[in-house]
Amino acid sequence: MSDVRTSPARRLPGGDWSLRTRVAALCGLLVAIILLLAGGAATTALTTRSSLDTLLDDIGPMRTGANDLMQSLLDQETGMRGYALRGGTADLEPYAKGQANQQALTAAIATNPAATATVKEQLAIVTERAEQWRRDVAEPAIALVRDQGTVPAQEFLNQQATRPFDDIRAAVANLQASIVQIRNDSADTVKSSSTRVVWVLFAAAAVVLLGGIGMVLLLQRLVIRPVSDLAAQVRTVATGDYDLEISSPGPPELARLARDVDRMRARIAADLSEVEAARAVIEANNLRLEAQATELERSNRDLEQFAYVASHDLQEPLRKVASFCQLLQRRYAGQLDERADQYIAFAVNGAQRMQRLINDLLAFSRIGRNTAGFTEVSLEQVMTEVTAQTEAGLTAAKATLTWDDDLPVVRGEERLLVNLLANLVSNSLKFRRPDVPATVHVSVARVGDDWEVSCADNGIGIEDEFAEKVFVIFQRLHARETYPGTGIGLAIAKKIVEYHGGRIWVAPSDGPGATIRFTLPATDTADPQTSSPQNGEAPGATHAAPHLEETSA
Structure with missing residues (x-):
């Protein structure tokens, strides 16, 4: 220029x-x-x-x-x-x-x-x-x-x-x-x-x-003549000749207008130069992204191959090791010295824990890959399925699981949403206080364009300094002997929520227990604030797992 x-x-x-x-x-x-x-x-x-x-x-x-x-x-x-x-x-x-x-x-x-x-x-x-x-x-x-x-x-x-x-x-x-x-x-x-x-x-x-x-x-x-001359210059610039300096021989008003248009032309020319430079950068980045996408596809194929190997080739020898260790434990229990029995128990426990880690890691890696597509999912139906899956844990802990009435309908994968809430409920049951009957309540509130789901319990709670660490894979806050598990449950929950376009966090709590909240994009299919009560129940009423009435009694 x-x-x-x-x-x-x-x-x-x-x-x-x-x-x-x-x-x-x-x-x-x-x-x-x-x-x-x-x-x-x-x-x-x-x-x-x-x-x-x-x-x-x-x-x-x-x-x-x-x-x-x-x-x-x-x-x-x-x-x-x-x-x-x-x-x-x-x-x-x-x-x-x-x-x-x-x-x-x-x-x-x-x-x-x-x-x-x-x-x-x-x-x-x-x-x-x-x-x-x-x-x-x-x-x-x-x-x-x-x-x-x-x-x-x-x-x-x-x-x-x-x-x-x-x-x-x-x-x-x-x-x-x-x-x-x-x-x-x-x-x-x-x-x-x-x-x-x-x-x-x-x-x-x-x-x-x-x-x-x-x-x-x-x-x-x-x-008329100066305006026509100015318009001709502007048309020339509009055809792409951004180097043409615009001027007007007319009265001061048109001269000022010409100067303003020329400043705009100069600004557009400068912006175009920046755009051309940015386009070159973008094209270079696109080339790098294409290379990275190709590498990512290769990595995904390798990951899928690893998942297949982990689910088949690794599981088979691990099952043999666990089976033979258990066979040694049953057949030679008491025939060897005490230290040998302890070593065999360690081997059996390690093999079983290795199996759980592999299964959890496979479940974590498959989230979002083996998808059936989003559909309209009723959270009421999801909570019924969660109750069925956690029935044994609820009965063993003598716990009470309740949720709000008239839960909304969201878009997502029902299987993953059931897994999400089941993980949260199981997490609440695991970290309950031993001297207090466990209670878990699931509630939903409309916040802007999202549904905000809360899972609150009366357990031991989560300290604020660990609010972010609990969602890291294999991150544990307690000894394995105190609270068993692989430390991957909340990481799976986070990945499911993010797959559905939401976010998950630990809500601050003044009282006992912990409250974990996550969001899901809202649809207009159902709105608990506008839906009518069902079965004669008042809005805001809670629904309890039906099989727990006899247990609570």
């Missing part, structure tokens, strides 16, 4: 800016431009609205008032001429109403917010000419009708030209033209403002469009 290759890096403008800063800057610029456009649009809209309000609320009524003003002057002129023709008082009503309307309309136009100085000046001209016409024409004609009748009044009117009233018409026309000009100017302002609003909206749309395009290009340049 000394040749490390690095992918080409491209430096982007503003490389020190993070992706978040760049996106925020672009978004801020777009928002500022849009806000400026929105402000201009709002100002223009307000101007347009003000112009429309002026046009509709002020200029329109003022233009209508100018038309009505002309109508009120015409009413005055018509009423005055009608009175001059007919002389009726009713004919003067339009004249009076026209004057009242003229005054009201003149005041309304003069106070209108849209009235300019020109409008007010022309309104004053209209008012002045109307007053002059009334003073020079209308009022004298009305006075003539009242004083002299209609004929002199008509003659007076005929003598007067229509020019004074025509001057009024011209003044009103000028007034109306000025108002129309104001309306046209206001309408042009509204049109111009509307046009500006439309252009502002177009500009805002263009800004949004350009901003979107800019955002896409920014993401393409700052995110």
Whole structure:
């Protein structure tokens, strides 16, 4: 891994800016431009609205008032001429109403917010000419009708030209033209403002469009392209090129991600190197294990051959030696001296003990080799068989063997489990106290995924310092003359328990006696905590060997 290759890096403008800063800057610029456009649009809209309000609320009524003003002057002129023709008082009503309307309309136009100085000046001209016409024409004609009748009044009117009233018409026309000009100017302002609003909206749309395009290009340049480049480098590494150094020309976030991925690549490469070294070691170990397995198979064949020789070839001459020694003991007992009889007894005892050692050693070596396979085994049935096998020892020791009711079902070999518990019970009977009736109790408790079996007695007990030695083959804690045996019983028990996947130990005991416990993997076939009592017995009741009732009595 000394040749490390690095992918080409491209430096982007503003490389020190993070992706978040760049996106925020672009978004801020777009928002500022849009806000400026929105402000201009709002100002223009307000101007347009003000112009429309002026046009509709002020200029329109003022233009209508100018038309009505002309109508009120015409009413005055018509009423005055009608009175001059007919002389009726009713004919003067339009004249009076026209004057009242003229005054009201003149005041309304003069106070209108849209009235300019020109409008007010022309309104004053209209008012002045109307007053002059009334003073020079209308009022004298009305006075003539009242004083002299209609004929002199008509003659007076005929003598007067229509020019004074025509001057009024011209003044009103000028007034109306000025108002129309104001309306046209206001309408042009509204049109111009509307046009500006439309252009502002177009500009805002263009800004949004350009901003979107800019955002896409920014993401393409700052995110999509660097991420694609980073993904391509990762795929290259994934194909097995672990020497490729991963880097990213993108913003700081992607650069940090690239560094993290590169550190992971380097760690994987280092781990792979370790794995390859470990694989070489494992392959070498496998070769050694294969050689050891071959040697173990050869040793097992030799062991089986030895077991066969021990069970047949060695047993036969040993039986002859024992038989002839016993024959000498029976036939020549008392005929030789006392020392000869003692020597013959020693030979007989040694031959018999040798036979027991060979048989126990064969039993120990055959555990787990001659197997019939695991099956569902009821510990209740196992204890019944144990009782039958140890019946003679129980009767001789006047002992009591009991066990918990509703013992579970376990997986194992029934023959080996019977041998296991029979060894433990026999061990308890052997190491009983001579002055106390022996009692042995077998109990079972669920501990996690195991059944924990306890065999407790009231014998001489086992000291803590010897708790591990008792399971060593041929290990004895007492003299052969005191407690006979080969010292292999608990070693056989340990091998059976380990063959079933459990463990065995001497439990600490505060009182007299010893408690040996072992575990067996639990199955869900039976659970004394959930099973119902049988034969009317309460849970936790004990079951005693039936043949001991008469003995105990």
